Amino acid sequence: MAYAEQAERASVHVPGSFLTRYIWSQDHKVIAIQYGLTAIFVGLVGLVLSGLMRMQLGFPGSLEFMDPAAYYQAMTMHGMIMVIYLLTALFLGGFGNYLIPLMVGARDMVFPYLNMLSYWFFLLSVLVLLSSFFVPGGPTGAGWTLYPPQSITRGTPGTDWGIVLMLVSLAIFIVAATMGGLNYVTTVLQARTFGMTLFRMPLTVWGIFMATVLALLAFPALFVSAIMMLCDRLLGTSFFMPAMMSMGQPLDHEGGSPILFQHLFWFFGHPEVYIVALPAFGLVSDLISTHARKNIFGYRMMVWAIVAIGVLSFVVWAHHMYVSGMNPTFGFFFATTTLIIAVPTALKVYNWVLTLWRGDIHLRVPMLFALAFILTFLVGGLTGLFLGNVIVDIPLSDTYFVVAHFHMVMGVAPILVVFGAIYHWFPKVTGRMLNDTVGQLHFWITFLGTYAIYFPMHYLGFLGMPRRYYSFEGYDFIPQSAHDLNAFITVAALIVGVSQLLFLGNLLWSTFRGPPSGPNPWNATSLEWQTPETPPAHGNWGPHLPVVHRWAYDYSVPGLVQDFVPQTLSEQDQAALARRPGSGESGRESDS
Amino acid sequence: MSGSALKMAHSYPAGGGAGSQPDQDRRSRTATLGLRVFLAVVSSFFFLFLIAFIARSQLADWQPLTEPAAPLSRLEPLWLNTLVLMLGSLALQWARVAAGQDRRLESLAGCLLGGFCALVFIAGQLWLWRSFVIQGYGFTANPANSFFFLLTGLHGLHLLGGLVAWARTLWRYVRGLGLDRIRPGLSLCAIYWHYLLALWLLLFLLLSSSPETYQTIAALCGLR
Numbered sequence: 001m002a003y004a005e006q007a008e009r010a011s012v013h014v015p016g017s018f019l020t021r022y023i024w025s026q027d028h029k030v031i032a033i034q035y036g037l038t039a040i041f042v043g044l045v046g047l048v049l050s051g052l053m054r055m056q057l058g059f060p061g062s063l064e065f066m067d068p069a070a071y072y073q074a075m076t077m078h079g080m081i082m083v084i085y086l087l088t089a090l091f092l093g094g095f096g097n098y099l100i101p102l103m104v105g106a107r108d109m110v111f112p113y114l115n116m117l118s119y120w121f122f123l124l125s126v127l128v129l130l131s132s133f134f135v136p137g138g139p140t141g142a143g144w145t146l147y148p149p150q151s152i153t154r155g156t157p158g159t160d161w162g163i164v165l166m167l168v169s170l171a172i173f174i175v176a177a178t179m180g181g182l183n184y185v186t187t188v189l190q191a192r193t194f195g196m197t198l199f200r201m202p203l204t205v206w207g208i209f210m211a212t213v214l215a216l217l218a219f220p221a222l223f224v225s226a227i228m229m230l231c232d233r234l235l236g237t238s239f240f241m242p243a244m245m246s247m248g249q250p251l252d253h254e255g256g257s258p259i260l261f262q263h264l265f266w267f268f269g270h271p272e273v274y275i276v277a278l279p280a281f282g283l284v285s286d287l288i289s290t291h292a293r294k295n296i297f298g299y300r301m302m303v304w305a306i307v308a309i310g311v312l313s314f315v316v317w318a319h320h321m322y323v324s325g326m327n328p329t330f331g332f333f334f335a336t337t338t339l340i341i342a343v344p345t346a347l348k349v350y351n352w353v354l355t356l357w358r359g360d361i362h363l364r365v366p367m368l369f370a371l372a373f374i375l376t377f378l379v380g381g382l383t384g385l386f387l388g389n390v391i392v393d394i395p396l397s398d399t400y401f402v403v404a405h406f407h408m409v410m411g412v413a414p415i416l417v418v419f420g421a422i423y424h425w426f427p428k429v430t431g432r433m434l435n436d437t438v439g440q441l442h443f444w445i446t447f448l449g450t451y452a453i454y455f456p457m458h459y460l461g462f463l464g465m466p467r468r469y470y471s472f473e474g475y476d477f478i479p480q481s482a483h484d485l486n487a488f489i490t491v492a493a494l495i496v497g498v499s500q501l502l503f504l505g506n507l508l509w510s511t512f513r514g515p516p517s518g519p520n521p522w523n524a525t526s527l528e529w530q531t532p533e534t535p536p537a538h539g540n541w542g543p544h545l546p547v548v549h550r551w552a553y554d555y556s557v558p559g560l561v562q563d564f565v566p567q568t569l570s571e572q573d574q575a576a577l578a579r580r581p582g583s584g585e586s587g588r589e590s591d592s
Numbered sequence: 593m594s595g596s597a598l599k600m601a602h603s604y605p606a607g608g609g610a611g612s613q614p615d616q617d618r619r620s621r622t623a624t625l626g627l628r629v630f631l632a633v634v635s636s637f638f639f640l641f642l643i644a645f646i647a648r649s650q651l652a653d654w655q656p657l658t659e660p661a662a663p664l665s666r667l668e669p670l671w672l673n674t675l676v677l678m679l680g681s682l683a684l685q686w687a688r689v690a691a692g693q694d695r696r697l698e699s700l701a702g703c704l705l706g707g708f709c710a711l712v713f714i715a716g717q718l719w720l721w722r723s724f725v726i727q728g729y730g731f732t733a734n735p736a737n738s739f740f741f742l743l744t745g746l747h748g749l750h751l752l753g754g755l756v757a758w759a760r761t762l763w764r765y766v767r768g769l770g771l772d773r774i775r776p777g778l779s780l781c782a783i784y785w786h787y788l789l790a791l792w793l794l795l796f797l798l799l800s801s802s803p804e805t806y807q808t809i810a811a812l813c814g815l816r
Contacts, residue, residue: 227742260644
């Protein structure tokens with residue numbers, strides 16, 4: 001047990017200049033904001049790309065520049081940007097950086113210099129990625145999975161420079177993620193404040209911690225495949241490239257195994273789902289508990305479910321490869337593990353619902369997003385059970401059913417948590433509240449809009465509408481109704497896309513003009529809301545570290561005059577909050 | 593790995609004041625844990641490479657490097673390099689122990705020897721690469737060669753990274769810092785050297801194994 005490795009301090013260190021305070025900052029909060037803003041910026045690029053794709057699908061030919069190559073380039077860049085450079089960076093680099101030290105009572109990350117480098121490497125990876133839009137041949141159009149041989153064979157867009165820049169960018173991103181990850185894991189294990197046992201940590205920290213462990217162990221698979229593919233592309237090796245003809249000419253490669261790349265990619269790719277999902281699980285648990293004014297149901301069960309999901313996520317990867325072909329025994333194994341991983345996941349959903357049960361639910365904007373997440377994750381998770389079974393997956397695999405499932409569970413659900421968490425923690429970051437009315441509007445358009453986009457896609461999938469196609473003209477088996485539905489989906493997507501301006505405008509306006517929030521506007525219990533200053537100053541805690549006396553979920557404790565007990569409140573202090581006999585409510589039995 | 597990469601939150605000295613013994617112990621513990629987590633990442637990285645190696649070795653065009661005329665038919669050069677790396681690891685351990693017992697000169701000698709052996713090892717590996725190329729076993733000639741160059745190259749790059757941290761530790765001797773200030777960095781260097789030695793032994797074992805061994809491993813992993 002290692003409490004308070006960064007213990008009391010004799011004097012407060014303050015960064016000296018504007019540069020060290022805001023640019024080359026080693027403060028975890030500034031780094032978190034840098035990560036967040038960069039991820040949101042690149043996410044907007046991804047959003048615009050999806051709008052362009054939808055225009056082509058809903059209204060073919062409406063955009064003159066959208067030829068098949070441009071479509072595949074947009075599709076590839078959209079996928080990679082959203083999964084890696086937006087969601088992973090935002091959850092780990094953004095929320096992880098901001099919340100871990102504050103929630104465990106540390107003054108900063110344990111390796112602040114490395115943490116700073118992590119952001120600058122991330123920014124470099126983004127710049128390298130975006131630079132591929134400006135090189136001859138443009139970005140790669142290989143699809144976000146970058147499967148060889150087509151990803152590096154002429155005929156695929158961006159085989160000159162685009163694929164090289166993509167692989168280099170991914171390698172740099174992994175270096176950045178590793179630097180950050182070392183910090184998150186070591187900070188959680190070594191820099192917790194006095195009394196902050198592992199089982200008193202908020203579930204947000206548990207989720208980010210476990211996701212970081214997954215990232216540290218799974219990203220090397222992507223790194224390995226990126227190095228080997230770069231060798232194939234630039235040096236002429238044959239790790240993945242088989243003997244083949246291209247444009248009528250035999251290539252120099254021979255004997256390589258494209259399937260080997262798929263295994264490596266998905267050994268990273270499936271844990272990646274949980275690298276995004278586990279932080280979302282943690283964050284949403286805290287949102288639900290705070291805004292339902294109830295302790296989280298089954299805290300320890302939730303922690304062990306996070307751990308179990310993390311471990312199991314390493315033994316399900318080949319369910320992404322059923323159509324690539326494999327030994328039937330393996331198919332059975334991976335289908336079984338996929339079903340097993342649904343157990344701890346379902347357990348978490350039950351516990352969220354049971355937390356809500358008889359809670360004092362406050363339907364504020366963060367809570368709306370949290371509730372929407374539960375629903376969306378449920379829908380996406382259930383369709384995952386379909387696709388986890390070989391016999392159902394094979395006919396559905398290349399259809400819009402997969403697009404719908406994937407976007408529900410990996411796109412919409414985490415993004416809803418991102419929004420909910422930003423609405424929730426914005427007051428701590430800026431000291432101001434976001435505009436509630438605009439937030440409600442943003443929520444309803446986003447929530448209903450995303451369902452308008454992805455619900456019909458399940459139906460299109462059942463119709464057999466193939467994914468990855470640039471154009472659906474001339475396919476007799478696709479009825480006119482499907483084309484109409486595609487147009488409808490595009491309109492919904494554009495509305496949802498444009499509505500995000502509400503969110504951005506709200507962020508911008510409220511940062512400078514929002515009403516002051518005070519230190520703890522949600523009456524929350526966890527440590528980040530107990531800082532002496534809001535926004536927290538450099539070093540977070542003033543002259544003395546906080547001392548933790550309880551878990552993070554003491555809401556609506558019977559017999560107290562207020563419905564939350566901060567983690568820093570001792571038993572003696574709590575006695576002072578006791579309701580005097582005969583002064584009203586009798587209180588419920590505590591189930592904590 | 594003792595250098596800037598794992599530089600601690602120096603701005604917040606512990607209750608005993610900056611540089612106090614408990615404060616340094618805490619920093620040392622944290623840096624050691626950070627290094628161990630990093631080594632777990634490196635292990636995952638090389639483990640995946642080795643799995644890829646085994647999988648690729650089962651395809652038809654694989655030409656084993658241990659065949660009679662191939663460069664690894666004689667393992668003496670590899671053994672020699674291994675001995676040098678082993679010596680480096682032992683030297684750094686000696687330096688670490690000597691630093692713990694306040695024997696500055698011995699500690700410095702161990703540190704110097706550790707770094708020197710690493711440099712000799714890298715030079716030996718480069719010589720091995722050269723002999724591969726001279727014999728016609730270049731990087732792209734066969735996947736077995738590609739893996740040999742890639743694995744030994746990446747291992748060497750990790751050692752070069754370690755040498756950066758080693759140089760920083762050496763600089764502390766040059767600056768005349770006390771052994772209590774040098775010991776944590778030295779300790780991290782020693783751990784890193786031991787790890788890279790163990791990793792090299794694993795790579796050596798695999799690279800010098802016969803195709804039948806690869807087949808057995810592949811069968812055990814379900815790759816055949």
